[in-house]
Amino acid sequence: MRVLVVSEDVGERLRAVSSLRLHDVGEVVEVASAEEARDLLLRQDEHFDVLVVDGDLSPRGGFAMLYDLRSRAVLGGTVATPAIVLAAREQDRWLGAWAGANEVVLKPVDPFGLAQLVADLEGAEAPVHGDRGAAAQQLAAATREHTSRRATGSSA
Numbered sequence: 027m028r029v030l031v032v033s034e035d036v037g038e039r040l041r042a043v044s045s046l047r048l049h050d051v052g053e054v055v056e057v058a059s060a061e062e063a064r065d066l067l068l069r070q071d072e073h074f075d076v077l078v079v080d081g082d083l084s085p086r087g088g089f090a091m092l093y094d095l096r097s098r099a100v101l102g103g104t105v106a107t108p109a110i111v112l113a114a115r116e117q118d119r120w121l122g123a124w125a126g127a128n129e130v131v132l133k134p135v136d137p138f139g140l141a142q143l144v145a146d147l148e149g150a151e152a153p154v155h156g157d158r159g160a161a162a163q164q165l166a167a168a169t170r171e172h173t174s175r176r177a178t179g180s181s182a
Contacts, residue, residue: 027051027052027053027075027076027144027145027148028052028053028054028055028073028074028075029046029051029052029053029054029055029074029075029076029077029078029144030055030056030057030063030066030067030074030076030077030078031043031046031054031055031056031057031078032056032057032058032059032060032062032063032077032078032079032080032083032088032091033056033058033078033079033080033082033083033088033112034058034059034080034082034083034084035080035082036058038080038112038133038134038135039056039058039080041134041135041137042078042112042135042140043056044137045135045137045138045140045141046078046140046141046144048137048141049137049138049141049142049145051141051144051145052075055074059083060083060084060086060088060091063077063079063091064091064094064095067095067107074107075107075108075147075148075149076107076108076109076110076144076147076148077092077095077107077108077109077110078109078110078112078140078144079091079092079109079110079111079112079127080111080112080133081111081112081113081114081118081121081122081130082112082114088111088112088125089111089118089121089122089124089125089127090125092109092111092125092126092127092155093124093125093126093155093156095107095109096125096126096152096155096156097155097156099152105151105152106126106151106152107152108128108147108148108149108150108151108152109126109127109128109129109147109152110127110128110129110130110131110140110143110144110147111125111127111129111130111131112131112132112133112135113130113131113132113133114132114133115132116132118130123153124155124156125155126152126153126154126155126156127153128147128150128152128153129143129147131143
């Protein structure tokens with residue numbers, strides 16, 4: 027198994043990488059920025075089984091980076107890599123769901139819990155990301171409104 031850990035915070039990255047190596051989950055690759063991660067993930071000769079992404083990346087954040095990766099996979103018709111997002115606050119769990127994270131783990135990382143989550147995610151499917159349900163509802167409402175206007179002859 028290959029795991030990519032992405033965090034600008036040296037302490038969080040070291041904690042995650044040490045945990046995964048201590049529990050021998052496989053090869054662990056670490057990078058310190060979203061740009062490095064994106065470049066590595068878009069290479070044709072690279073493959074990772076699980077991503078561990080710090081939600082506090084800059085400038086846009088790990089949640090946005092993961093959302094972008096999920097969107098690229100959908101548009102490209104490829105399988106998205108399962109991912110864990112490391113979050114600073116309990117309230118950030120909804121961002122994890124929006125981004126398409128399989129799991130959201132609060133910082134500081136529990137070394138035993140993280141290693142088990144990574145092992146459990148190998149081969150897992152990425153969940154639906156974004157707010158597709160709300161977008162579908164908005165589209166349906168707009169379609170009903172447009173149909174209703176056409177039926178009544180209203181142009182507003």
